[in-house]
Amino acid sequence: MKQYDYLIIGAGLYGSVFAYRAKMAGKKCLVIDRNPHVGGGCYTENVNGINVHKYGAHIFHTSNREVWDFVNGFAPFNGYINSPIANYHGKKYNLPFNMNTFHQLWGVNTAEEARAIIESQRAEYATIEEPANLEEQALKLAGQDIYETLIKGYSEKQWGRKATEIPAFVIRRLPFRFEYNNNYFNDTYQGIPTGGYTQIFQKLLDGCEVRLETDYFENREFFDSIAEKQVYTGQLDAYFNFQFGELDFRSLRFEQKLLEGVRDFQGNAVMNFTDAEVPYTRCIEHKHFEFGQQPDTVISYEYSQKWQHGANPYYPINNDRNNALAAKYKELAELKKNVIFGGRLAEYKYYDMHQIIEKVLQMEMA
Secondary structure, eight states, rough: OEEEEEEEEEOSHHHHHHHHHHHHHOOEEEEESSSSSSSGOOOOOEEEEEEEETTTTOOOOESSSHHHHHHTTTTOOOOOOOOOOEEEETTESSSSSHHHHHHHHOOOOOOHHHHHHHHHHHHHTTTTTTEEEEEEEHHHHHHHIIIIIHHHHHHHHTTSSSSSGSSSGGGGGOOSSSSSSSOOOOOOOEETTTOOHHHHHHHHHHTSSESSSSOOOGHHHHHHEEEEEEEEOOOOOHHTTTTOOOOEEEEEEEEEEEEETTSSSSSSSSSEEEEESSOSSEEEEEGGGGTOSSSSSSEEEEEEOOOTTTEEEEEEOOOOOHHHHHHHHHHHHHHOOOEEEEEETTTTTOOOHHHHHHHHTSSOOO
């Protein structure tokens, strides 16, 4: 008889919610993670009374009431609304594209005026039937001004290549709001947990055995022997020893600064830098996520970079080459009847937080 019902590899969102549900179903779980903390990319650390999102901004949003009630059962969520600002050569623009943005760009005051300018600029690229890259796609969808000011530089930094070399599918659509509405998300519920995300993971995993700074691959034979089933949330290709080759990811690097005696650095939680001259893509001022009034502030500059071994993979690059390679690995995964592959890395698929939770809540706990 095995020592555990489930070995859960990864104490991030998928693994922690699964562990909670398995525990509630009477299952015995061992959760391991190579990091020195739980929470994966959602981990928050308290710095001078400010809950710092160590791996980038995480704003929870969903229209699923069951998911919203579930997360609120572990921490109260505030009424934070994500309203990022774009900074282009020092001039500020509201995001997502809405009447505030159009007024800032062109001085227009009505939806009719904004529509007319957008349609006029789009008409110049109407002859592009099948956009060959992001630049052609963006010009066809939005026209020159929006592309040059708010899309081009940011996208090139995010993907590490020229816009003419980025696949068109990256922006299949660009939503325009012809109203004064800076709310980035359309979901019914939105907020940040008061006190940070880490507390949620600690409560999810309460009652489960958790071993941190523990790498599954360093003692794989042992870990494969101690549980009836596994839940794997790491890189899909790594599980199969990269036998078909490596999947591509984009990674992020963060430069964090504590600014003592500075009550407010940029007046907003998230500011995107959309010109190519600024090397980072975003600056996060963490206290604004929880409407903080601390005498100090903490900021993080976010740099996009190519993933390399030893770095954290963040975003799967779902182009034709990678999708075909992932499909081969998924065929192998299907043969592993006692292993559940779940989450952004193990499924090689981009998920938001609420989508992960919804998926695990719908699972049968065998």
